[in-house]
Amino acid sequence: MPPPLPFLRRFNTLSASSAPKLRITFASYDGSESTPCPFTAGQTMLDVALEKDVDIEGACGGQCACSTCHVIMKEEDYGKFPEPTEDELDMLDLAMHRQDTSRLGCQLKLTEEHDGIEVKLPAETISQLDGPHVPTGKE
Numbered sequence: 194m195p196p197p198l199p200f201l202r203r204f205n206t207l208s209a210s211s212a213p214k215l216r217i218t219f220a221s222y223d224g225s226e227s228t229p230c231p232f233t234a235g236q237t238m239l240d241v242a243l244e245k246d247v248d249i250e251g252a253c254g255g256q257c258a259c260s261t262c263h264v265i266m267k268e269e270d271y272g273k274f275p276e277p278t279e280d281e282l283d284m285l286d287l288a289m290h291r292q293d294t295s296r297l298g299c300q301l302k303l304t305e306e307h308d309g310i311e312v313k314l315p316a317e318t319i320s321q322l323d324g325p326h327v328p329t330g331k332e
Contacts, residue, residue: 214231215231215232215233215305215307215308216231216308217232217238217307217308217310217311217312218311218312219242219247219249219312219314220311220312221313221314222265222290222314227311230244230245232303234303235303235304236303237255237298237300237301237302237303238262238298238301238303238312239251239262240255241303242298249262249298249314250262250318251298255299257278257280257281257300259284259287260284260285260289262297262298263285263288263290263295263296263297263298263314263315263318264296264298264301264313264314265290265294265295265313265314266294266295266296266312267294267312268293268294270294270310270312271294273306273310274307277296277297281296281297284297285297288318289319290315290316290317291315295315298312
């Protein structure tokens with residue numbers, strides 16, 4: 194005899210509601226605008242930004258072949274990610290307004306450890322296709 198249906202409903206409801214609600218915030222360079230974004234562990238920072246219409250370009254589609262998904266991290270959050278690869282460092286050399294805690298969003302896979310972090314978008318980025326762009330950090 195199969196288990197009663199109410200048991201299955203209660204189990205499914207508990208499973209869905211107990212899933213962690215993880216969040217990252219993208220802020221404009223000057224901090225005047227920000228967009229909090231929910232994410233699922235395993236997504237890249239770029240994927241989350243594009244999914245939530247954050248003003249970040251990602252011109253190469255997340256292939257680490259440009260610097261238009263450049264983000265600036267807080268020093269305390271920078272060490273929560275693996276070290277950048279040589280390819281990422283090469284692309285960051287092309288980024289405008291690069292700082293010591295700059296990374297490419299396409300290379301940053303998010304986990305539960307990253308819940309609550311805030312990253313800033315640079316004052317501007319440059320795309321080989323469109324030229325300069327000033328990201329706002331707002332939807």
